[in-house]
Amino acid sequence: MPKVLVSDKLSPTAVQIFKDRGVEVDYMPDIGKDKDRLLEIIGDYDGLAIRSATKVTAKLIAAATNLKVVGRAGIGVDNVDIPAASRRGIIVMNTPFGNSITTAEHAISLMLAVARQIPEANASTQAGKWEKNRFMGVEITGKTLGVVGCGNIGSIVATRGVGLKMHVIAFDPFLSEKRAVELGIEKVDLDELLARSDFITLHTPLTDKTRNIINAQSIAKMKDGVRIINCARGGLIVEADLVTALKSGKVAGAGIDVFEAEPATENALFGLDNVVCTPHLGAATSEAQENVALQVAEQMSDYLVKGAVTNAINMPSITAEEAPRLKPFIKLAEVLGTFVGQVTEDPIKEVEILFDGQTASMNTSALVSAALAGLIRPQVADVNMVSAPIMAKERGVILSEIRRDKSGVFDGYIKLTVKTPTKTRTIAGTCFSDGKPRFIQIKGINLEAEVGEHMLYTTNQDSPGIIGLLGSVLGKGEVNIANFQLGRNRAGGDAIALLYLDAQIPDAVLAELRANPKIDSAKPLHFDINGG
Numbered sequence: 041m042p043k044v045l046v047s048d049k050l051s052p053t054a055v056q057i058f059k060d061r062g063v064e065v066d067y068m069p070d071i072g073k074d075k076d077r078l079l080e081i082i083g084d085y086d087g088l089a090i091r092s093a094t095k096v097t098a099k100l101i102a103a104a105t106n107l108k109v110v111g112r113a114g115i116g117v118d119n120v121d122i123p124a125a126s127r128r129g130i131i132v133m134n135t136p137f138g139n140s141i142t143t144a145e146h147a148i149s150l151m152l153a154v155a156r157q158i159p160e161a162n163a164s165t166q167a168g169k170w171e172k173n174r175f176m177g178v179e180i181t182g183k184t185l186g187v188v189g190c191g192n193i194g195s196i197v198a199t200r201g202v203g204l205k206m207h208v209i210a211f212d213p214f215l216s217e218k219r220a221v222e223l224g225i226e227k228v229d230l231d232e233l234l235a236r237s238d239f240i241t242l243h244t245p246l247t248d249k250t251r252n253i254i255n256a257q258s259i260a261k262m263k264d265g266v267r268i269i270n271c272a273r274g275g276l277i278v279e280a281d282l283v284t285a286l287k288s289g290k291v292a293g294a295g296i297d298v299f300e301a302e303p304a305t306e307n308a309l310f311g312l313d314n315v316v317c318t319p320h321l322g323a324a325t326s327e328a329q330e331n332v333a334l335q336v337a338e339q340m341s342d343y344l345v346k347g348a349v350t351n352a353i354n355m356p357s358i359t360a361e362e363a364p365r366l367k368p369f370i371k372l373a374e375v376l377g378t379f380v381g382q383v384t385e386d387p388i389k390e391v392e393i394l395f396d397g398q399t400a401s402m403n404t405s406a407l408v409s410a411a412l413a414g415l416i417r418p419q420v421a422d423v424n425m426v427s428a429p430i431m432a433k434e435r436g437v438i439l440s441e442i443r444r445d446k447s448g449v450f451d452g453y454i455k456l457t458v459k460t461p462t463k464t465r466t467i468a469g470t471c472f473s474d475g476k477p478r479f480i481q482i483k484g485i486n487l488e489a490e491v492g493e494h495m496l497y498t499t500n501q502d503s504p505g506i507i508g509l510l511g512s513v514l515g516k517g518e519v520n521i522a523n524f525q526l527g528r529n530r531a532g533g534d535a536i537a538l539l540y541l542d543a544q545i546p547d548a549v550l551a552e553l554r555a556n557p558k559i560d561s562a563k564p565l566h567f568d569i570n571g572g
């Protein structure tokens with residue numbers, strides 16, 4: 041039974057769902073903050089369910105020898121070292137919609153709180169001061185709201201802003217004009233947004249491009265008296281520059297939910313009377329926490345139990361419905377890759393994958409990942425569908441994918457073409473109704489071969505006696521042949537043989553075959569026919 045650790049505070053719903061779906065679960069909501077203890081125990085788990093407190097570092101990943109999936113009950117995954125996870129073949133998934141409304145509402149709440157200085161006025165009133173003249177606010181009606189990052193949360197904030205009679209402008213490189221019109225907002229570039237906005241609200245992820253997007257230079261481009269809201273990530277703002285601007289009055293107020301360093305128990309923004317701070321409460325409603333807990337537990341269980349992949353950051357999705365139909369073709373793609381990976385010694389430069397017939401309408405991203413995993417595995421044993429695309433990219437492999445309608449006798453097949461500096465190799469295969477992969481073409485030569493754990497592949501002369509030669513040498517070496525396939529491109533031309541053996545071929549037998557002038561090459565092959 042797969043085993044999951046929940047290392048941050050999650051609704052009990054998550055624990056129940058894991059149990060109901062056949063996953064053992066340990067709920068330790070504080071262990072995420074105890075790095076050393078987490079390092080000690082992480083090796084026991086197949087899954088890790090987190091929020092933002094647990095830092096999934098390269099060190100933790102190295103210690104997580106059984107880990108297959110990290111599930112983020114929430115949106116931001118900047119606390120997970122995704123390249124390190126991908127390299128180890130660990131899927132990282134999040135719940136991209138579960139807390140969006142809640143977070144958007146928090147941004148709007150902070151904007152209104154800053155506009156009317158509600159927290160300060162509350163503190164003063166409850167202290168018995170009745171400072172009616174001290175708290176002069178601003179209306180938001182008719183004001184310009186600049187939304188930086190108009191994805192799920194940003195677009196909800198934008199429409200709420202429109203509902204509050206604000207003029208909403210947005211900067212997001214991926215926002216289309218059409219979508220902007222649908223939202224009733226104006227798409228602008230960043231400088232225009234900075235220059236025109238009375239309120240600026242941030243809703244981008246924290247990436248190398250967005251880090252420090254609000255700094256002294258960008259603040260200088262803003263209107264005097266602008267108010268800034270940040271419910272996304274602390275690293276988007278250079279806090280020292282914001283403090284300077286708040287003190288000078290250039291920025292009239294700020295609503296800050298997220299900080300450069302969290303938990304933020306000390307911060308230069310604290311104590312300024314035009315700042316409203318909350319302790320990363322963007323997602324903190326009972327509704328949002330139920331949503332993300334339920335989603336993350338369902339997604340992680342589906343992956344660990346059924347192989348379905350939903351909302352993964354580093355792997356194509358595979359729905360629970362398509363997983364059973366896709367499974368044999370994933371195996372096929374992997375086997376084709378493994379075949380070429382075993383016969384290729386040179387560095388791979390280009391990989392082309394052709395999807396013919398029914399395979400063209402399948403989840404080809406997953407099939408490509410499987411083919412790459414098979415191709416790389418003979419060199420790097422622990423590669424899988426998550427790590428293979430990243431490894432291929434790191435090795436500079438040029439990848440292309442072709443899909444086409446049914447072109448021959450098979451309902452569909454996959455053909456892999458792999459180029460090295462010296463050779464181009466092709467292999468094609470299909471799955472029959474028994475769900476087992478078959479090789480149907482090697483080097484353009486048609487055949488129909490079952491895939492076995494131990495195989496022998498030879499390129500040889502097309503001359504009499506080859507069958508006898510292979511049979512007698514293997515027989516002498518006590519290697520039983522389960523299946524024997526021959527093929528050639530033309531009489532007397534290129535010929536191949538593919539043998540399915542009952543046992544691994546001994547070195548001496550291989551050497552004898554290789555020494556025979558009729559055999560150009562002989563390669564033992566191994567396939568993991570039961571795994572995956």
Ligand SMILES: NC(=O)c1ccc[n+]([C@@H]2O[C@H](COP(=O)([O-])OP(=O)(O)OC[C@H]3O[C@@H](n4cnc5c(N)ncnc54)[C@H](O)[C@@H]3O)[C@@H](O)[C@H]2O)c1
Pocket residue numbers: 114115116117136139140143188189190191192193194211212213214215243244245246249250271272273297298320321322323324
């Ligand atoms: N305070 C909280 O508790 C809380 C809760 C949920 C999410 N968040 C944060 O909010 C962020 C946004 O969440 P989301 O669900 O809207 O994500 P999303 O992916 O739907 O939207 C992010 C948008 O930012 C845009 N973007 C990326 N780089 C940009 C750039 N350089 N300039 C402008 N726009 C850029 C993207 O195109 C995308 O449309 C998350 O990454 C997370 O860090 C915080």
Ligand SMILES: O=C(O)[C@H](O)COP(=O)(O)O
Pocket residue numbers: 091092093113114115116117139320322323324
């Ligand atoms: O990215 C998110 O989903 C939010 O930052 C929420 O973080 P939390 O789960 O730690 O509250």
